[in-house]
Amino acid sequence: MKVGVLFSGGKDSTYAAYLAKKEDYEITCLISLISKNKNSYMFHTPSIEKVEKQGEVMHIPVLLIKTKGEKEKELKDLEKAMVVAKKRYKIEGIVTGAVESIYQASRIQKICNKLHLECFNPLWQKNQFELLNDLIKNKFEVIITGVFAYPLDKKWLGRKIDENFIKDIERLHKKYKINSAGEGGEYESFVLNCPIFKKGLKVKNYKDFGEKNSWRREVEIE
Amino acid sequence: MILLINICKERLHFYEFVKPILDILKDNNIDFFVKHYKELEKKDLDKAEKIIICGTSLKDIDYFEHYHNFDWLLDYDKPVLGICGGMQIICMVFEDKLKTLRKAGKGIFSKKTEVGFIKLNFEREFLGLIGEKEVYALHNYYVKNINKEFFILSKDPIPQAVKHKEKSIYGVLFHPEARNKDMIRNFAKL
Numbered sequence: 465m466k467v468g469v470l471f472s473g474g475k476d477s478t479y480a481a482y483l484a485k486k487e488d489y490e491i492t493c494l495i496s497l498i499s500k501n502k503n504s505y506m507f508h509t510p511s512i513e514k515v516e517k518q519g520e521v522m523h524i525p526v527l528l529i530k531t532k533g534e535k536e537k538e539l540k541d542l543e544k545a546m547v548v549a550k551k552r553y554k555i556e557g558i559v560t561g562a563v564e565s566i567y568q569a570s571r572i573q574k575i576c577n578k579l580h581l582e583c584f585n586p587l588w589q590k591n592q593f594e595l596l597n598d599l600i601k602n603k604f605e606v607i608i609t610g611v612f613a614y615p616l617d618k619k620w621l622g623r624k625i626d627e628n629f630i631k632d633i634e635r636l637h638k639k640y641k642i643n644s645a646g647e648g649g650e651y652e653s654f655v656l657n658c659p660i661f662k663k664g665l666k667v668k669n670y671k672d673f674g675e676k677n678s679w680r681r682e683v684e685i686e
Numbered sequence: 687m688i689l690l691i692n693i694c695k696e697r698l699h700f701y702e703f704v705k706p707i708l709d710i711l712k713d714n715n716i717d718f719f720v721k722h723y724k725e726l727e728k729k730d731l732d733k734a735e736k737i738i739i740c741g742t743s744l745k746d747i748d749y750f751e752h753y754h755n756f757d758w759l760l761d762y763d764k765p766v767l768g769i770c771g772g773m774q775i776i777c778m779v780f781e782d783k784l785k786t787l788r789k790a791g792k793g794i795f796s797k798k799t800e801v802g803f804i805k806l807n808f809e810r811e812f813l814g815l816i817g818e819k820e821v822y823a824l825h826n827y828y829v830k831n832i833n834k835e836f837f838i839l840s841k842d843p844i845p846q847a848v849k850h851k852e853k854s855i856y857g858v859l860f861h862p863e864a865r866n867k868d869m870i871r872n873f874a875k876l
Contacts (some may be wrong), residue, residue: 465696487697559698566822566864570802573744573824577799582745584698589706589864 467584468493468546468555470572471526473515475599475606475625476561476587476645478655481522482602483586484559485660493553494519494526495545499538514654517685521661525553543575550579557582563590564647592637592645596630602659607667607683610652613642614677620651621672621681654683688718688874689734691726693741693771695748704740706863707769710870723755731758736876741770741861744826750795753778765854767813767873770825773857777829777848780836796830798844804860806840812847813856814872821846821860828859 469481471494481491496515519526527549531541549555558576562569562585569585576583587595599606606625611617615636623629636642642650657664669684688711692704704720711718721730723739731737739756742749749771759766759779768776778794800823808815828844836857840847848857854876862869 483701484698489698557696566803570822570824573801577744577801577826580745582696583743584696584702586698586701588702589709590701591709594709 465556465582466490466492466554467557467559467582468495468527468549468553469559470542470561471496471515471518472561473518473654474561474609475604475653475655476563476595478518478561478658478660479595479599479602479604480559480561480584480586482604482658482660484584489557489559489584491522491524491559492555493549494522494524495529495549495558496526497529497531497538497542497545499531514683514685517665518655518661521663521665523662527552539571539575542572543579546575546579546581550581555581557584559584559586561585561587563587563592563595563645564643592643592647593630593634595645596625596633599625600627600630603657604655604659605657605664606653606655608651608681609654609683610680611650612652612678613640613648613650615640616642616651617677618672618674618679621679622667622670625653687733687735688716689730689737690718690720691737691739691772692720692722693739693749693775694722694743695746696743699742699746703742703863707738707740707870710863710867711874714871714874716874723749723752726755728758731762734764736765736874737762737767738870738873739766739768739772739775740863741772741824744799744801744824747771747827749775750778750827753782759855762855763853765873765876766856767870768855768857769863770859770861773848773859774825774827774829776855776857777832777836777845780833780850781829781831783833794829794831795827796844797826798828799826800824803865804842806842806846806860808840808847810837810839812839812849813869815847815866815869819866821858821862821866822864823860825859
């Protein structure tokens, strides 16, 4: 089956794409919504323009759609993107990286249903620590590009998701109830390399923006 | 030992509709094994102490054409829980006991799409759920005529939870593996 992956460039959507490929689905496009609203309810925002680089190393075209990111209106933009993907890339299904959010998942389900597309959520209800450990086990190279919750701060930007990261986030999970996988928007990530990339990406340059416990890293990729 | 029956035609749906249930059992140290309904053998049914028929996606409805693969349910005496498509299968099998609907080819289910949180009222205790509960719905269809051998324990107004009057056969149209995970633990402890 030809599928499009709703792709942010972060660990969840990339891992979902990896599972789709592993199960022999043909990924004919990556669909990325660039939201002007950095606090979008639906879409991951940091470093999203860099998904084109990720598409290049996966040899998969990226469908980039701009959205103002206004609540509910952004769903119309998502629907338009799916209509284009269905026509242009002949997709029969959508793959998402939804883990826990019924708000996010149910809205995508409704759009897929309306457009007669299958909806795949292969990370649905996956244990937060299992997800992080699976990334390491499957040789995903992932960095943190945004933090948005106390006590995460600027020092976390650029950190790789490795065993030390898991230990530290587990400690914060126990003390502050932080979702270890960042599902509550506590942090956001960017994938530099993984088994479905033909070659790895490198951070050439970066700029950090923010204050206190809300920081974003804009990375330049090569 | 709990047998999880996978009804997904699409392989990628396993992760969404079977694995979350398997994880709940694993976290509670409950033994299980998984079989696809098209590969199910009598020895699997004999080996199982309980069975969960897992659900699948809105579009993945291949099982509608093959619900007769589950005719063994009519004579099965061990506890069974059907989730979403699993409940539809249970209800179709019992409603079509005489196989007349099968010959007619259709008319056994109706369309009603519900996606997201809905509130249900459980008038009587149902695997630990009682009173008003928020559940996660994800279905396009429901079985319109519930066989008289079943109690309907929650309606909205379509049947959302059923239990066989004599056997330990349960069905829910919603997805307890996403919200109300305790319901699966309670079934496993029966």
